[in-house]
Amino acid sequence: MxxxxxxxxxxxxxxxxxxxxxxxxxxxxxxxxxxxxxxxxxxxxxxxxxxxxxxxxxxxxxxxxxxxxxxxxxxxxxxxSHIGIAVRAGAPHPEIGTAEALRAALLEAPCVAYSRSGASGIAFAALIERLGIAEAVNARAKVIPAGFTAELAVRGEASLAVQQVSELLAVPGIELVGRLPAEVGTVAxxxxxxxxxxxxxxxxxxxxxxxxxxxxxxxxxxxxxxxxxxx
CATH class of the missing domain: 3.40.190.10 (Periplasmic binding protein-like II)
Structure with a gap:
């Protein structure tokens, strides 16, 4: 069979x-x-x-x-499916409840991980452009071609991981901070x-x-x- x-x-x-x-x-x-x-x-x-x-x-x-x-x-x-943000287990959770709070959290993060080809990564790239922070975020970002961005957070290679919530939760050793705020989030x-x-x-x-x-x-x-x- x-x-x-x-x-x-x-x-x-x-x-x-x-x-x-x-x-x-x-x-x-x-x-x-x-x-x-x-x-x-x-x-x-x-x-x-x-x-x-x-x-x-x-x-x-x-x-x-x-x-x-x-x-x-x-x-x-x-x-x-909603896009969310995760950190390594035990790391501080930034405030991301509003678009302005999310903008500040992304600018303060030493490194943000997102995916180049996934639906979440494409949406996130467009979002940071709309927020006017693409250059600043991308200067310190880890952009992977595919795979689970939360793995970078677990290894300490990124402070924030951005991906579909389900993809973040699939990785042991992370904590979900939450979904992107509804005013800027996208639903796939x-x-x-x-x-x-x-x-x-x-x-x-x-x-x-x-x-x-x-x-x-x-x-x-x-x-x-x-x-x-x-x-």
Whole structure:
């Protein structure tokens, strides 16, 4: 029995890794998931890389559907995700409750870590431009191509880590300071869909239904995500 190959955004990595046995029971086959930013997965899928199920930003799924690479009828919005800030466990928590407080915290931080290609990193880069602090922040920032920014905070290489809350919580040894304030924060929607070339579309459909179910919702919530259509 071949494994169901899943290419997924990092945002749901922590939650999915915590419920592999239940995912496999729901799908009826072993599940082999690989996690990377949406912007890293899109070129691979466009280049013909095989996958049975994809979980990407809603915008990414829509683009692939328009290009005929995924079945739009299979698409399901799974979760909403907020961008947050984390520090190494035991480190002081800066005040980030307002846009002005966040601006001050970012300017005072010795080093801010964010991702270049993830949805959170793209949004954060635009945010510091809007706040007028991009040059100052980037002069001391650690910008990683992909992966978990909180790992830099744990290692002491960055004082603040910026990423989707679920991605921050996936790293042991950090403390979540909180979400970006609503006035400047962005909400991402992550969706699942079945590629038209999927070798196991029925198993993929069963896994999507599980991930969108009430059974999966508590795990998604514990991982820092907001389930959209549990039931």
């Amino acid at each position: 071949s494994a169901l190959r899943v290419l997924s955004t990092l945002a749901v990595a922590g939650a999915m890794r915590g419920m592999v046995p239940r995912m496999e029971a729901a799908a009826g086959v072993p599940v082999a998931a690989e996690f990377a930013p949406t912007q890293g997965l899109m070129p691979r899928l466009r280049g013909g890389e095989a996958a049975d199920l994809v979980i990407l930003t809603a915008e990414g799924i829509a683009e692939l559907a328009a290009e005929g690479l995924v079945d739009p009828a299979s698409a399901v919005d799974l979760v909403r 929607v992550f969706s699942a869909a079945i590629p038209r070339a999927s070798a196991q579309p029925e198993a993929a459909g069963r896994l999507i239904r599980f991930l969108a179910s009430a059974e999966a919702a508590p795990v998604l919530e514990a991982a820092g995500l907001e389930p959209i259509a549990a039931g």
